[in-house]
Amino acid sequence: MDFYETALSIGTVERETGLSKDVLRKWEIRYGFPNPDRDTKGERVYPAEQVARLRQIKHLMGLGHRPSKLMNLSQSELSDLAAHKTIPAGGSVTGAFVEEILTLLRAHDPASLKGRLGRLLQEQGLRLFVQDTAEPVSIVVGEAWARGELQVFEEHLYSEVMHNLLRGTLEPLNSPSGKPRVLMTTVPEEGHSLGLLMAASSLVLGGAHCIYLGPQMPIDDIGNAARAHNANVVALSFSTAYPRRRVLPVLLELRQRLSPAVEIWAGGMGVRHLAEPGDGIHILATPDQLESVMSQWIENKS
Amino acid sequence: MDFYETALSIGTVERETGLSKDVLRKWEIRYGFPNPDRDTKGERVYPAEQVARLRQIKHLMGLGHRPSKLMNLSQSELSDLAAHKTIPAGGSVTGAFVEEILTLLRAHDPASLKGRLGRLLQEQGLRLFVQDTAEPVSIVVGEAWARGELQVFEEHLYSEVMHNLLRGTLEPLNSPSGKPRVLMTTVPEEGHSLGLLMAASSLVLGGAHCIYLGPQMPIDDIGNAARAHNANVVALSFSTAYPRRRVLPVLLELRQRLSPAVEIWAGGMGVRHLAEPGDGIHILATPDQLESVMSQWIENKS
DNA sequence: CTTCTAATTTGTCCAGGACAAATATAATGA
């Protein structure tokens, strides 16, 4: 299939990359990239390849790199950076079927992907499945995407399938009488909910009751929801795609709208760089911290 | 619980309402609303109540109202407008359990909500369930929200539960050998995927094979996905929350990246105002048009 | 090698102006 020359307005690029118009314009002036053409009206027109590069840069920034360093790197240097990332942390089993899943993803066959994952879930049980499969595979999928080895829609498909699998499994286990009552969601602009569901799995297995509200809840309404559902905890997840500088402000903003008795648990890759801000806000940098915070909570309340 | 005085920056308001900074500033100048305070730095600071009002106004604009008319209305007049909307279209059964579902929603009890809907699904079967329950209830839920009678998180919960129910039911019916192969997703900024799933139900029942990729796929990648999955059709859904003026441009943009043999089916409330643009793009203003377009497609290819 | 202070980097906000596409209103002819 041939390549159609396409070019996007600054507004479209903002929507597709999540980088604000202001940032796009400032980068252009400060670093010389992006370097859009202009149409007859004098308006910026971004070639598709620059948009792809912008996405990659944004991802690397989520990993802690700085724009001034990234902006003048060659394409291959960018991909290299994406490769040398965190070690997949997971247990010993890693690597074995992780590769297999990736292959299935690239084969564009939702049914067998779902089948394979479903079988793994049966074999390993929920707890192990989350720990040894869902988490490492998610990381590897993210990395592969960053290296340009996996397309966006392949990543989406993975999320979809995994999401469904987990939700289906979780539901029957989620006893309404469980404690603590944890309200789970993400803030606006944070569309990734897979991490949230993996966390929910751990929580439910640990005896909590999860109220899963789906992603992208306005902060204000998170407060209302916590009140209405009588939640003991509000759990949020942040991916690396969420702008680092906004994490803390948004947590504090939420803090204001919650009764002081309600704790905030913030987890996910996008939260790793933060120190515990106290005030009932807990930063869960790794999945296992979830368990410790939870047992701590239970202890406190009994 | 008491009301915390909260105030948001223009950027936060943009994220929470989906109204761009440019629009917020222009409205302020042109209509005198919103009317934010200023902090010591001279920057806009929006009180929570104005943000709520902005959300309401945005919703009414999606229904076809114009900003200049809305901006100076009183709170009650706004709510009134939200009430006099489209007639729930649905069959005779409407109203009976629609109210019941609303009540369950307001009771904040996910389990019984899911239970009730699940039972309805069993009783009615998928086709009727979508037609007589999912569609009318979705409309009513949207309206109730607009009138301020339903909170955002209650709407989210509804979407979550319904989404799960449909996905679970659909999967076993979705034969890979079905024709046409329909790729289903939404464009960036369009986060509502419930309409898409309802459409998928009709399609699968009609013998199509749906590849459901989840919401918010960059346009570029929709093209790649269509190629990779060898899709015959790309189906998109637009809610009223999606800015009207952007619908057609985004469809044309997508058109460019697809092989001419691939059709585009665009449905949902956000598409009602459009005329058929031709060129393999079909506008499905109502759910039943889906069936006719589909049978037409099958006819064409045999 | 730490700790504190002074650059530098970076994202966000502001004002005010320009423009074209969409929509409404007026004018015209059948």
Place this chain on the structure above:
DNA sequence: TCATTATATTTGTCCTGGACAAATTAGAAG
């Protein structure tokens, strides 16, 4: 009176160039 065309208004988006503070890095002093 109705339909059509021309004119006016409304509205969202984009532009430039400047300002500022929070976050980060580099440098100085202990």
